[in-house]
Structure formats: C-alpha cells, structure tokens
Amino acid sequence: MEIKAADVAKLRKMTGAGMMDCKKALTEANGDFDRAQDIIREKGKLVASKRADREATEGVVAARLTDGNKKGYMLCLACETDFVAKNEEFIKTVNEMLDIAVANDVADLDALKALQVGSQTVEEMVTEKSGQTGEKIELAYYAKIEAPQCASYVHMNNKLGTLVGFNAEIPAETAHDVAMQAAAMAPISISKEDCPAEVLEKEREIGREQARLEGKPEAMLDKIAEGKVNKFLKESTLLNQALVKDNKLTVAQFIHNANPEATVVAYKRFSLND
Known part of the structure; x- marks a missing residue:
C-alpha cells in the first residue's frame, strides 16, 4: 500500500523516530499506526541489545529545584556521541524525563527506571530512544535531595551537575557559590563524618x-x-576545602558568615567526564 508523507510525519511526531524508520514501520504494518509504533519500539530493543557493549560517554545532565528550593532533582541521560547529545530532541527527552521524576517525586534511579508512564516504563522509553538515535542510550544517573534550602548547578557544557542541601536558609548567591564549588573541586563527601x-x-x-x-x-x-x-x-571534603572565590576561607566558614546556624546536609555530584 502507498504510505502518505502526512502519515509518516504523524508517526514521527508520535514516536520521535526518523522519517525513513517511520516509513518502513508503516509499510511493514500496512498503515496500522499502533502496529507501526510497536515495530519502532521493537527496533529500539534490537538496537539497544546490539549496542549494549558500547560506551555511552556523552550526554546531558539536567537539574531542577522545587517546593521553594526545598527539593532538588538531577539526572543524566547518556549517549555515545556529542552529535546526539546536542540534538534538540535528545535534550527535550532529558527534560521530559526530569519532569516525570519531579512530578512523581521519585526517590532513586531504580524507582525512576521502573516508573510506569502510560504503556511504558521509563526504562522502556530509554530503550525506545536507542531505536530513534541508533546509539546506545542509558539513564546514567539520577538523584534527589531534600533540605530546608537546596541549590543546584549545571556546568555550561551540560555534562556536570551538583545538588547541595543546607539545614538553614542562606542567601541564594551563597548557596549557588557552594554548588559551583562542589562542581569545580569534586569533593568526595561533605565532611569527615560521611567520608x-x-x-x-x-x-x-x-x-x-x-x-x-x-x-x-x-x-x-x-x-x-x-x-x-x-x-x-x-x-x-566540601566543608573543609578552601573556597575557590577566596582561599582564605573554608567553605564551612563561608557558609557560617552567611548564617552561623547553616551547614551542608546533602550533596550529590555527577560528571560524564569522571
């Protein structure tokens, strides 16, 4: 049967798959959109299986603060090439997955992968993305923190991010500086106690x-x-490090100067380059 360009475009919008993949799927499915979507999903599983031993060293890190900066979320969707990582559709997928995590207040990576969204789990959505891009795609990292005040920082290359939680409120600029410090200096823990x-x-x-x-x-x-x-x-350790902006101060002293009652109580960092 003849497959119309409008139908191909419609399936592409529904699945995010490439135009040729959509045309092939519709042809195989004799124009049945439901069957065509299943074919594209199966292709994603096949691609994911074939590329399972490849390394996904590129990708996008995204972070979000909610509930008046009392909750912080961060995830990384990884891929094989910088070309895919910079693709608008891929970046959109990262933010959609972060939206899902935030909306469901997901606690950890395993829970996010298993979360059911419509007819698919998030992990199946990731597999489907492999079929769309032809690359290994994986949900490489996810974390959530809660504290009286949280801050986040994602480096401009979108490959490095941090979440930091404080037990008391401090100026937003101070909190941001601490999150940037954690990104730049890669502390192994908050202090000796949690090392x-x-x-x-x-x-x-x-x-x-x-x-x-x-x-x-x-x-x-x-x-x-x-x-x-x-x-x-x-x-x-974060609190004991010399402050990048003023190495005469430790991070703990910097925070103390903003609020003597404040300290860091939660910290997460992820980098694709580590």
Whole structure:
C-alpha cells in the first residue's frame, strides 16, 4: 500500500523516530499506526541489545529545584556521541524525563527506571530512544535531595551537575557559590563524618607506605599517615576545602558568615567526564 508523507510525519511526531524508520514501520504494518509504533519500539530493543557493549560517554545532565528550593532533582541521560547529545530532541527527552521524576517525586534511579508512564516504563522509553538515535542510550544517573534550602548547578557544557542541601536558609548567591564549588573541586563527601571508611583507610595505607619508602622510623608511620589523612580531608571534603572565590576561607566558614546556624546536609555530584 502507498504510505502518505502526512502519515509518516504523524508517526514521527508520535514516536520521535526518523522519517525513513517511520516509513518502513508503516509499510511493514500496512498503515496500522499502533502496529507501526510497536515495530519502532521493537527496533529500539534490537538496537539497544546490539549496542549494549558500547560506551555511552556523552550526554546531558539536567537539574531542577522545587517546593521553594526545598527539593532538588538531577539526572543524566547518556549517549555515545556529542552529535546526539546536542540534538534538540535528545535534550527535550532529558527534560521530559526530569519532569516525570519531579512530578512523581521519585526517590532513586531504580524507582525512576521502573516508573510506569502510560504503556511504558521509563526504562522502556530509554530503550525506545536507542531505536530513534541508533546509539546506545542509558539513564546514567539520577538523584534527589531534600533540605530546608537546596541549590543546584549545571556546568555550561551540560555534562556536570551538583545538588547541595543546607539545614538553614542562606542567601541564594551563597548557596549557588557552594554548588559551583562542589562542581569545580569534586569533593568526595561533605565532611569527615560521611567520608567512606574504606577511602580513609586507603589514604592511611598510602601515607604509611610513602613514609616507609622515605625511610621514616616505624614508630612514626601511623602519626605520619594520620597527617596525610587530615590533608586529604582538607582537600577532598566540601566543608573543609578552601573556597575557590577566596582561599582564605573554608567553605564551612563561608557558609557560617552567611548564617552561623547553616551547614551542608546533602550533596550529590555527577560528571560524564569522571
């Protein structure tokens, strides 16, 4: 049967698939739009399966604050090439998925993937996107925070983002500066208290071994190693880092100057380049 251009355009609008893919699907389905949509979805699964071993190292990070900046959401939809990442339809899909996460107040990545939206789960929507682009597409990251005040920052290349939550209100500019600090300096945690124990122990081991190789007395190794750990915490935990804008202040002091009761209580960071 003859497939009209208007029908191809209609299916493209419904699915987001390419014009030729839509024409082929309609031809195979004998003009049945429901069957054509199923064919496009099946193609997405096939593409996703074939490209499962590929690396999705490009993509888009997006963040959103809601409820008077008391909730923050961030996700990354990853793809294989910068060409796809910069495509308007791909960016639109990222924001649509973030809209879904916000509207349903989704708690974590697994819950977002399993969330039912109409006849599909979000994970199936991602698979369908693979069929549309011909690339491996994956929901690489998702996080949500809640705090009395939240801030977000997404770097201009859309490949790096942060969420930071505070236990008390501070000026929006101060909160934004802290979110930018977290993006630039990649702290491993908020403070010593939430730094993974295995990370600290690894730093101790490195410190001991370095001191041993330098010929330091065995009795001093633990003390030297602890000094290395303290240096690591100063450089690698958000509150203890020197402020990028004014290295005479730590981030904790910067926040304290804005509100003596305030500190960071939630922190998430994701980068496609890490």
